[in-house]
Amino acid sequence: STTFDHIIVGGGASGLVLAEKLSRNSILYAQFIGDPAVDWEFVTVPQTHVSNKVISLPRGKALGGTAAVNGMYFVRAASKEYDAWETLGNPGWNWNTVDANIKAIENFTPASSSDAATFHATDSLQNHGTTGPIHVTYSNYWEPISVVPAYFSAVNALGIPTNTQAAGGSTFGAWQAPCSIDAKNRSRSYAVNTFLPAAEKRQNLVVMTGSQVTKINLLSGASSSGNIRASGVQYIVNNATQNVNVTTTGNVILTAGTYQTPKLLELSGIGNSTVLKKFSITPRVDLPGVGENLQDHYAAFTTFQLKDGLGPEVGQVFLNSTFFVEQFQLYLTKREGPFASVPSTTVSMIPFQTFINATKLAGLKASLDNSLKAFENTPLEKVITLQRSFIEDPTIPQIEFVLAPMIQDPTVTPDPSKTYMSIAVVYMRPFARGNVHISSTNPLQNPLIDHNYLGITEFETGVMAEALRFITEKIATTKPLSDLIEKTLQPAPGFSDTVLQNYVQHNVVSSWHPCGSASMLPKDQGGVVDANLKVYGTENIRVADASMIPLEIGTHTMATVYANALHAADVI
Numbered sequence: 001s002t003t004f005d006h007i008i009v010g011g012g013a014s015g016l017v018l019a020e021k022l023s024r025n026s027i028l029y030a031q032f033i034g035d036p037a038v039d040w041e042f043v044t045v046p047q048t049h050v051s052n053k054v055i056s057l058p059r060g061k062a063l064g065g066t067a068a069v070n071g072m073y074f075v076r077a078a079s080k081e082y083d084a085w086e087t088l089g090n091p092g093w094n095w096n097t098v099d100a101n102i103k104a105i106e107n108f109t110p111a112s113s114s115d116a117a118t119f120h121a122t123d124s125l126q127n128h129g130t131t132g133p134i135h136v137t138y139s140n141y142w143e144p145i146s147v148v149p150a151y152f153s154a155v156n157a158l159g160i161p162t163n164t165q166a167a168g169g170s171t172f173g174a175w176q177a178p179c180s181i182d183a184k185n186r187s188r189s190y191a192v193n194t195f196l197p198a199a200e201k202r203q204n205l206v207v208m209t210g211s212q213v214t215k216i217n218l219l220s221g222a223s224s225s226g227n228i229r230a231s232g233v234q235y236i237v238n239n240a241t242q243n244v245n246v247t248t249t250g251n252v253i254l255t256a257g258t259y260q261t262p263k264l265l266e267l268s269g270i271g272n273s274t275v276l277k278k279f280s281i282t283p284r285v286d287l288p289g290v291g292e293n294l295q296d297h298y299a300a301f302t303t304f305q306l307k308d309g310l311g312p313e314v315g316q317v318f319l320n321s322t323f324f325v326e327q328f329q330l331y332l333t334k335r336e337g338p339f340a341s342v343p344s345t346t347v348s349m350i351p352f353q354t355f356i357n358a359t360k361l362a363g364l365k366a367s368l369d370n371s372l373k374a375f376e377n378t379p380l381e382k383v384i385t386l387q388r389s390f391i392e393d394p395t396i397p398q399i400e401f402v403l404a405p406m407i408q409d410p411t412v413t414p415d416p417s418k419t420y421m422s423i424a425v426v427y428m429r430p431f432a433r434g435n436v437h438i439s440s441t442n443p444l445q446n447p448l449i450d451h452n453y454l455g456i457t458e459f460e461t462g463v464m465a466e467a468l469r470f471i472t473e474k475i476a477t478t479k480p481l482s483d484l485i486e487k488t489l490q491p492a493p494g495f496s497d498t499v500l501q502n503y504v505q506h507n508v509v510s511s512w513h514p515c516g517s518a519s520m521l522p523k524d525q526g527g528v529v530d531a532n533l534k535v536y537g538t539e540n541i542r543v544a545d546a547s548m549i550p551l552e553i554g555t556h557t558m559a560t561v562y563a564n565a566l567h568a569a570d571v572i
Ligand SMILES: Cc1cc2nc3c(=O)[nH]c(=O)nc-3n(C[C@H](O)[C@H](O)[C@H](O)COP(=O)(O)OP(=O)(O)OC[C@H]3O[C@@H](n4cnc5c(N)ncnc54)[C@H](O)[C@@H]3O)c2cc1C
Pocket: 009, 010, 011, 012, 013, 014, 015, 032, 033, 034, 035, 057, 058, 059, 060, 061, 062, 063, 064, 065, 066, 067, 069, 070, 071, 072, 073, 074, 075, 211, 212, 213, 214, 255, 256, 257, 258, 260, 264, 512, 513, 545, 546, 547, 556, 557, 558, 559, 561
């Protein structure tokens, strides 16, 4: 049979969780995923405020989606950030729900007591689930071993406390990020080796690989409520030109990710009618929010050369082929070494007040408020106003520092005989909004993605520049970390605001957490789906991936996406 209760489009982080949970009770399911290649290899359009650069946007194509290729941090945002979704008009979408669902997914193993003591891998057990399918634990490779403890001492001295409850709803401070690593075999734990095997045992789930959905089939006419109804989807197998149809009596649920869910809606005639008409697509639902409110995290890097003799750093696996072979062998035989870990999990989550002096911050905020006037009387005004209020709350971090005992910046050429350290600055809640829309009616064409990075230019480059200054002039010069540093490679300390801002405007890259392009918001506020994840103007089209997140969270997105998919199964 090719008629199913529900069709899930996209076998990534959200899609596989949803497939497992929905297939417990209903009769038949089909699921479609991209082909076995690893990456969709998306890029932005030239970014006007980042010296017109085209910025790379990796997205996982295989089963497991982006969670098959990601950095495995398994972390939560601050509780107030989830409660904001409810404030924005989505009953039931709040910290309590997300936290309960993350705990239901998680099977947490604490760090060894020595790693906990030395490297602060210490989040308290009560904040974690211990019986869920996804295994979560800490990294256990810390070379060169002096860097992480020295970093904690330095930032503690500068007003960033160590947070031993970072998964408990308050993320401010310095802490180690647990990762979705199975402590028993030190390998990636994700929906493909947890949720999917459980679901595949059931006869009522059909998993289609090597196939790409090209369009949602819509019945002609509208129901008595005026809504349109999906009857199924069209897909192609292995890029063949011939379309195959599959039908549903229930829902078509889109979990194709932030860039491709809006693409499928638009190809099917659901979106801003002006955009659709440009491609001669007959609008079936005029929904201006589709592809808008696009948000992402972005990053710029500092790089330091360490003193000789501190020990190997993880970057040596890329620089020294002997070390690579040794360490890979170590992983294969003993599950130890850098390949058994994510060796850059030391983060600090901080509000602007921690690193920007009051006078400068007041000036930046005045500039921001001026820029935000552009959102007055637009659909996004309420979201932006709420987001603006977060800045005044020092318990809601805006910036993340990620310490890596290696070079993170691809523009730095390393000397293989030296060791390095870098601290990335990630801006987690930019105000500038981007958009993603189809580039053609050919479903095999990538969409046009404009993140509008640094779009609120004076404020956003200003806070990024101040963060870089804080790292180079304060963190790197504070003992005991300063004792380990030979020299700062970039950006050099002592630069003027203009030089630092120029550095930001040439070096910003994506930090890979896009969301918002099919936002769960009231329709007149730019929404695409309601709190039951139903696309406005439709009877049975739902969106359950990262694109429904209406306001970017101040953390890495995977655990939240998994949790949202569990909640999606309840509301669907
Ligand atoms: C390099 C990188 C590192 C990251 N590191 C972390 C991290 O350490 N921690 C963290 O929390 N988050 C991380 N993330 C983000 C995290 O992986 C994502 O937020 C999460 O995977 C999003 O889940 P999703 O279900 O929305 O989309 P995805 O996981 O991307 O799944 C979408 C799926 O849909 C499929 N698909 C798309 N279009 C179609 C179509 N037309 N037909 C059929 N199938 C289709 C895709 O192939 C894919 O399998 C990282 C992301 C990147 C890119």
